[in-house]
Amino acid sequence: MSNVSDSLLLxxxxxGRSMAGKSCILLRFCDNKFESNLGFTIGVDFxxxxxxxxxxxxxxxxxxxxxxERFRTIxxxxxxxxxxxxxxxxxxxxxxxxxxxxxxxxxxxxxxxxVVKILVGNKTDLENKxxxxxxxxxxxxxxRSCPFIEVSAKSGENVKKAFEMLVDAWTEKxxxxxTKPRKKxxxxxxxxxxxxxxxxxxxx
Amino acid sequence: MKNSKKILNLxxxxxxxxxxxxxxxxxxxxxxxxxxxQILIPRFxxxxxxxxxxxxxxDSKPKITDNYxxxxxxxTDKPILEDEEKKQQKxxxxxxxxxxxxxxxxxxxxxxxxxxxxxSETEFAEQLSIFQYDLxxxxxxxxxxxxxxxxxxxxxxxxxxxxxxxxxxxxxxxWRILKEKNVIPRSKMMKRFMKIFYILIKMKDYQSAQIINxxxxxxxxxxxxxxxxxxxxxxxxxxxxxxxxxxxxSSYMNYRDEIRNFEGIQFYIPFLSVNLTDLTFIHEGNQxxxxxxxxxxxxxxxxxxxxxxxxxxFLDSNFPSPIPExxxxxxxxxxxxxxxxxxxxxxxxxxxxxxRYIF
Numbered sequence: 001m002s003n004v005s006d007s008l009l010l011x012x013x014x015x016g017r018s019m020a021g022k023s024c025i026l027l028r029f030c031d032n033k034f035e036s037n038l039g040f041t042i043g044v045d046f047x048x049x050x051x052x053x054x055x056x057x058x059x060x061x062x063x064x065x066x067x068x069e070r071f072r073t074i075x076x077x078x079x080x081x082x083x084x085x086x087x088x089x090x091x092x093x094x095x096x097x098x099x100x101x102x103x104x105x106x107x108x109x110x111x112x113x114x115v116v117k118i119l120v121g122n123k124t125d126l127e128n129k130x131x132x133x134x135x136x137x138x139x140x141x142x143x144r145s146c147p148f149i150e151v152s153a154k155s156g157e158n159v160k161k162a163f164e165m166l167v168d169a170w171t172e173k174x175x176x177x178x179t180k181p182r183k184k185x186x187x188x189x190x191x192x193x194x195x196x197x198x199x200x201x202x203x204x
Numbered sequence: 205m206k207n208s209k210k211i212l213n214l215x216x217x218x219x220x221x222x223x224x225x226x227x228x229x230x231x232x233x234x235x236x237x238x239x240x241x242q243i244l245i246p247r248f249x250x251x252x253x254x255x256x257x258x259x260x261x262x263d264s265k266p267k268i269t270d271n272y273x274x275x276x277x278x279x280t281d282k283p284i285l286e287d288e289e290k291k292q293q294k295x296x297x298x299x300x301x302x303x304x305x306x307x308x309x310x311x312x313x314x315x316x317x318x319x320x321x322x323x324s325e326t327e328f329a330e331q332l333s334i335f336q337y338d339l340x341x342x343x344x345x346x347x348x349x350x351x352x353x354x355x356x357x358x359x360x361x362x363x364x365x366x367x368x369x370x371x372x373x374x375x376x377x378x379w380r381i382l383k384e385k386n387v388i389p390r391s392k393m394m395k396r397f398m399k400i401f402y403i404l405i406k407m408k409d410y411q412s413a414q415i416i417n418x419x420x421x422x423x424x425x426x427x428x429x430x431x432x433x434x435x436x437x438x439x440x441x442x443x444x445x446x447x448x449x450x451x452x453x454s455s456y457m458n459y460r461d462e463i464r465n466f467e468g469i470q471f472y473i474p475f476l477s478v479n480l481t482d483l484t485f486i487h488e489g490n491q492x493x494x495x496x497x498x499x500x501x502x503x504x505x506x507x508x509x510x511x512x513x514x515x516x517x518f519l520d521s522n523f524p525s526p527i528p529e530x531x532x533x534x535x536x537x538x539x540x541x542x543x544x545x546x547x548x549x550x551x552x553x554x555x556x557x558x559x560r561y562i563f
Binding site for chain 2: 024078
C-alpha cells in the first residue's frame with residue numbers, strides 16, 4: 001500500500017444548516033474515532049482520513065463547521081484552498097433544504113472555482129418524517145451540475161459512498177483541467193512580454 | 205437515611221440550578237418520583253419538601269448569576285470577592301454616565317460609528333475586549349450544555365448575544381474598510397484593523413481577535429489587491445503571526461497549544477467557537493446512556509471543554525477603565541450590510557481586472 005504522505009491530499013469541507021447532521025456524518029466516516037479516543041483526539045486532527053481508491057491512497061483532510069455555523073464569518077476562511085465541498089441538508093427539515101441555495105452561493109463567492117461539490121440529503125433512517133423527496137434533492141443537484149446522494153449518518157448507509165463520489169468528482173474535474181493551467185501559463189507569458197514591449201515602446 | 209438525604213439534596217440542587225435540564229425528561233422525572241416514594245414514604249413531611257422542589261422549579265427560568273457563581277467556585281475554588289452588581293458599578297461609575305451623556309445629533313446615522321474612529325488601535329482593542337469580557341462572564345455554562353442551542357434561542361440568551369456581537373462587529377470591520385472610497389485611506393484602514401488584531405492577540409483576547417480577523421479575511425476584503433499592495437511586509441508579518449495562531453488547521457491545534465500554557469494560570473478570553481465545535485462532537489460522538497446507565501464520561505468531556513473555555517476567564521485581568529460611550533457604541537452596532545452588499549461594494553471599489561493581472 002502506498003504511503004499517504006506520498007499520495008494525494010484533498011481538503012474537503014462539510015457545510016449545511018446546524019442540526020443537519022454534519023458532525024454525525026463525519027463521525028460515522030471516521031469510524032467514531034472521536035468517541036473511543038476523545039481525550040486524545042481533541043486538538044489532534046482526527047478529521048484526517050485515508051481512502052483507498054484503485055490501489056491508491058488518498059488522504060482526506062475534512063474540515064467541518066459543526067458548532068460554528070452561526071459565527072458566519074469564521075467559515076469564510078474554511079473555503080480557501082478547498083478541493084471539495086459537501087453540502088448537507090436534513091430530509092426531514094424543509095428549512096435546511098431551503099438554505100441549500102445560500103450555501104451554493106457562498107461557495108461560488110468564497111471557494112476557488114476548481115472546487116467540486118456534492119449535495120447530500122441526510123437522515124434517511126427517518127423515512128416516515130421525510131419532507132424533502134429524493135426527486136427534489138436530485139433536481140437541486142442537477143440544476144447545479146453536481147452529484148447527489150442520500151445518506152443516513154445514524155445507520156452509516158451511503159456515508160462512505162458520499163465521500164467516494166466527491167473524490168471521484170474531483171478526480172474527473174482535475175483530469176479535465178490538466179490542459180487549462182498550461183494555457184493560462186502561455187497566455188500569461190505572452191501578456192508579460194507584451195507589457196515589457198509596451199513599456200519599452202513608451203520609453204523610446 | 206443520611207446517604208439518601210445526601211442524594212436527595214444533590215438532586216434538589218440540580219433542579220434548583222438547572223431546572224430546564226429536567227424539561228421533557230419524562231423518564232428522569234418519573235424515576236425521581238419513584239425514588240422519592242421509595243425513600244421518603246415513611247416520612248411524608250419530608251417527601252413534600254423534596255417534591256415541591258421539582259414542581260416549583262420545572263417552569264422557572266435559569267438563574268444565570270447562580271450558575272455563574274457555581275462555575276466560579278467549581279473552577280477556581282475561590283469565593284467571589286465582589287458580586288456582579290458591585291463589579292458593574294465599579295466598571296461603570298454612575299458619575300461617568302452623567303458626564304458623558306451624548307447629545308443626539310441630527311445626522312446621527314452618518315456619525316454613528318465615527319466615534320470608534322477616534323480611538324487609537326490600542327484603545328479600540330481594549331474597549332472591544334472589555335465588552336467581550338462582560339459578555340463572556342455572563343455566559344451561563346448551562347447554555348453550552350444544550351446541543352440544540354441553535355433552535356432554542358430563549359434558552360441561550362448570552363450565547364446568542366455573543367454570536368450576534370461577533371457577526372455584527374465583523375461586518376462592521378469589513379464595511380468600515382470598504383467605506384473608504386480611495387485606495388490609500390482604505391489601505392490605512394486595513395492596516396488599522398490588522399494592528400488591532402495583533403494587539404488583541406497580544407492581550408490574549410482570542411475571541412475579539414477572531415472577530416477582527418474574520419472581518420479582514422472576508423472575501424470582499426480579501427480580494428482588494430490594490431489596497432493590500434500598499435501594506436508593508438512588516439504589517440503582513442504581524443498579521444500572519446496572529447493568523448497562524450488562529451488557523452483552523454488540525455482542529456485549531458496552534459491555538460490549543462498556546463492556551464494550554466495559560467489554562468488556570470493566566471488570564472485570557474477564549475475563542476468560543478472551538479469549544480462549541482468540541483461540545484458538538486462530544487454530544488454527537490458519545491451516547492447519553494450506555495445500557496440504560498447515564499454516560500458520565502460524556503459530561504466529563506463536556507466539563508473539560510468548558511473548563512478550557514472558562515478557567516482563566518476569572519483570573520486577574522488588567523483592563524483599563526471602560527469608556528461608557530464606546531461601550532454603548534459597540535452595543536449599537538447592528539448588521540450594517542449583507543454579505544452580498546459588501547461584495548457588491550467591494551467590486552465597486554476595486555472592479556475585477558482582466559486576466560492578465562491574475563498571477
